[in-house]
Amino acid sequence: MxxxxxxxxxxxxxxxxxxxxxxxxxxxxxxxxxxxxxxxxxxxxxxxxxxxxxxxxxxxxxxxxxxxxxxxxxxxxxxxxxxxxxxYWNERNYEDFSFGVDKRKLEVSLSKTSDYFSISDLTNKPNGSTTGLYFGKYERKGDSIKLTDGETKMYIIKNKLIGFPEKPTEIKLTRTE
Missing domain, CATH: 1.20.1280 (Monooxygenase)
Structure with missing residues (x-):
């Protein structure tokens, strides 16, 4: 050969x-x-x-x-x-929003492969770890998203989080990449 x-x-x-x-x-x-x-x-x-x-x-x-x-x-x-x-694994599987409350950096993460969401505290965490605060299911209705964690109900409407227990007034969300 x-x-x-x-x-x-x-x-x-x-x-x-x-x-x-x-x-x-x-x-x-x-x-x-x-x-x-x-x-x-x-x-x-x-x-x-x-x-x-x-x-x-x-x-x-x-x-x-x-x-x-x-x-x-x-x-x-x-x-x-x-x-x-x-x-781009995270971008394919999650839709993420960040926001701040009382000098803390928080993140809302919506799964694209299921109907689950999480809200995590990203402040002062070593090695990229986070503290999970809320975890539950979400439901899209038109241009709004209803987040449910047990008895806690929150809404995302026009990039604003409404009903967050630590700050019930609307909180501006920033879409993260």
């Missing part, structure tokens, strides 16, 4: 694994709680290609070098797709 044929096989394998790895991540739709899975998947992809390459090497097949090189390339492609998936 000459180098042109090996190059053709290499390009074919590269295109095939780009398509398969991209579809796999798209089908999995991972969320941040599953990010630890990359610790298992990357070594698996490396090991799989390495084993195939070694088998071909011992069988004296010319594609052995291709799979040995692919043992590095395949995990890098997977890592790139995995990272790209999470770049």
């Amino acid at each position: 000459n180098s042109k044929e090996i190059l053709k096989y290499g390009i074919g394998i590269l295109i095939l694994e780009i398509i398969l790895l991209g579809l796999w991540i798209y089908q999995m739709k991972p969320d941040p709680s599953t990010s630890i899975g990359i610790v298992l998947i990357l070594p698996f992809l490396f090991g799989l290609n390495l084993i195939i390459g070694l088998i071909f090497y011992f069988l004296k097949k010319p594609l052995s070098k291709l799979f040995l090189i692919n043992s590095i390339i395949c995990p890098l492609i997977f890592y790139a797709f995995w990272s790209l998936w999470f770049i």
Whole structure:
């Protein structure tokens, strides 16, 4: 097998694994709680290609070098797709608004994949952690949103929060990206 044929096989394998790895991540739709899975998947992809390459090497097949090189390339492609998936993950799954009450920075987060909301305190929290204040279901009606957490009912109307227990008057909300 000459180098042109090996190059053709290499390009074919590269295109095939780009398509398969991209579809796999798209089908999995991972969320941040599953990010630890990359610790298992990357070594698996490396090991799989390495084993195939070694088998071909011992069988004296010319594609052995291709799979040995692919043992590095395949995990890098997977890592790139995995990272790209999470770049705009929050924007795809949540609609966020920020507001302030008594020198505290707060955030309303509405899930785009369910009917749940949360209101969290973002003030003085190390490492990006937050303190959850309210959590419940929301319902859209026209241009308004009704937030319900047990007995507490709040409304978002024209980017204003109405009925927040700590400041019942309307609070201007700022949409965050």
